[in-house]
Amino acid sequence: MGRLQDKIAIVTGGASRPGLGSSTAIRFAQEGAVVFVTDIDLDGAEAVAADIRESGGLATAIQHDVANAADWDRLFDTVRSRHGRLDALVNNAGVVIHGLIANYKDDQWKRQVDINLNSVFYGTQRAVELMREVGQGGSIINISSGAGLIGVPGASAYSATKGGVRLFSKSIALECATDGIRVNSVHPGMIRTNISAISERENPEEFQQQVNAIPMRQFGDPMDIANMNLFLASDESRYVTGTELVVDGGFTAQ
Ligand code: NAD
Numbered sequence: 530m531g532r533l534q535d536k537i538a539i540v541t542g543g544a545s546r547p548g549l550g551s552s553t554a555i556r557f558a559q560e561g562a563v564v565f566v567t568d569i570d571l572d573g574a575e576a577v578a579a580d581i582r583e584s585g586g587l588a589t590a591i592q593h594d595v596a597n598a599a600d601w602d603r604l605f606d607t608v609r610s611r612h613g614r615l616d617a618l619v620n621n622a623g624v625v626i627h628g629l630i631a632n633y634k635d636d637q638w639k640r641q642v643d644i645n646l647n648s649v650f651y652g653t654q655r656a657v658e659l660m661r662e663v664g665q666g667g668s669i670i671n672i673s674s675g676a677g678l679i680g681v682p683g684a685s686a687y688s689a690t691k692g693g694v695r696l697f698s699k700s701i702a703l704e705c706a707t708d709g710i711r712v713n714s715v716h717p718g719m720i721r722t723n724i725s726a727i728s729e730r731e732n733p734e735e736f737q738q739q740v741n742a743i744p745m746r747q748f749g750d751p752m753d754i755a756n757m758n759l760f761l762a763s764d765e766s767r768y769v770t771g772t773e774l775v776v777d778g779g780f781t782a783q
Contacts, residue, residue, distance in 0.1 A: 531561025532763045537612045539565045539604070541595050541652065542622025544573025547722050549672065550621040551577045552751035553758045558586030560759060563612065567593035567604060568622065595622045595648035596640075605655045614663045617762035618656040620649045620694075621672045625687045638686050645690035646697075653701055657710060666709025670761045671698045672754075673714040673773070678781050691716075695773055702771030711770035715757055718777020720749040744779030 538557050543550035543566035554566045558581040566581070566588055568574040574590035581588035591607065593600045608615055626641045628634075649671050660667035676684060677691030695714045702712040719725065719739060725748055729736040740746055757776050760766050775781055 533557055534561035536562045536616035537614055538562045538617040538762060539567060540619045540621055541567045543577055544568035544570040547751050549751050549754045552755035553619055555581060556755035556759050558588055563587040565589050565591055565608060567591045569594045596643040598651050601651040601655055605659060609659060615656055615659050615667060617668045618652055619670045619758055620652050625684060627683050629683055630685055641686040642690055646693045649694050649697060657705055660710045661708055668762050669712040670758050671714045673716050675716055675718045675777050675781050677716055699771045706770060713761055713769060714773045716773055716775045717754050718749060718780040719743060720751055749776060749778060
């Protein structure tokens with residue numbers, strides 16, 4: 530029996546590799562979940578779902594722009610018609626649109642908020658509706674960031690969305706506590722991805738400075754986040770709701 534045996538899960542932003550979404554989808558499937566891997570990049574999502582199936586897991590790829598409410602409705606229609614239930618939603622898709630306040634454009638702000646924050650509202654609302662209908666609870670996992678806990682110059686809009694995700698999650702956790710629907714935010718620190726690999730290759734000194742700023746003196750691995758998401762999606766976290774789970778090698782403890 531896997532830790533998520535027969536649970537139905539959605540992971541958004543599941544296409545990119547290495548990525549926190551694809552790692553989460555793969556980890557969930559290893560533990561017996563039926564996973565909907567969604568992304569705006571359908572080919573990437575299909576490739577992740579195909580790998581999961583080849584390894585004996587159950588996964589379906591769905592094209593899904595998280596900033597589009599109608600896409601969320603289509604996704605939930607599919608989940609409802611195929612399974613009639615949802616046990617876990619991981620709101621993972623996100624982008625970083627950097628910029629200092631003096632130059633930041635209105636449309637950059639709007640896009641940042643649409644993809645990182647409005648998406649979490651759309652997904653959470655629809656998940657709560659279906660989980661309440663079924664009446665067996667569920668887990669909503671909202672991927673925030675260290676930037677949702679502390680300020681980041683040059684990333685104020687990103688930080689605003691991730692801070693918003695944190696308090697939105699707590700508020701919905703309180704609204705849904707008696708339904709058995711748990712809502713938590715996960716706060717990754719610096720994780721090894723394509724972006725960190727480029728910075729390590731092209732700017733090794735700056736990369737080393739970043740590593741030195743982390744108390745554990747190493748970047749995290751996408752699987753570190755996937756394993757936290759696994760805990761939150763499983764019944765092992767049955768008494769955990771309305772909190773923030775920080776996975777950052779001690780960075781924000783300083
Ligand atoms: P990534 O860029 O590797 O992957 C993000 C995925 O989201 C991509 O597959 C992309 O196609 C998809 N996506 C982008 N816009 C979308 C949209 N409108 N609709 C649907 N999908 C869309 O990112 P990652 O590093 O895996 O990060 C995943 C999440 O973790 C993000 O929310 C990010 O803010 C957060 N995070 C990451 C780190 C890190 O170090 N990697 C640190 C803190 C927080």
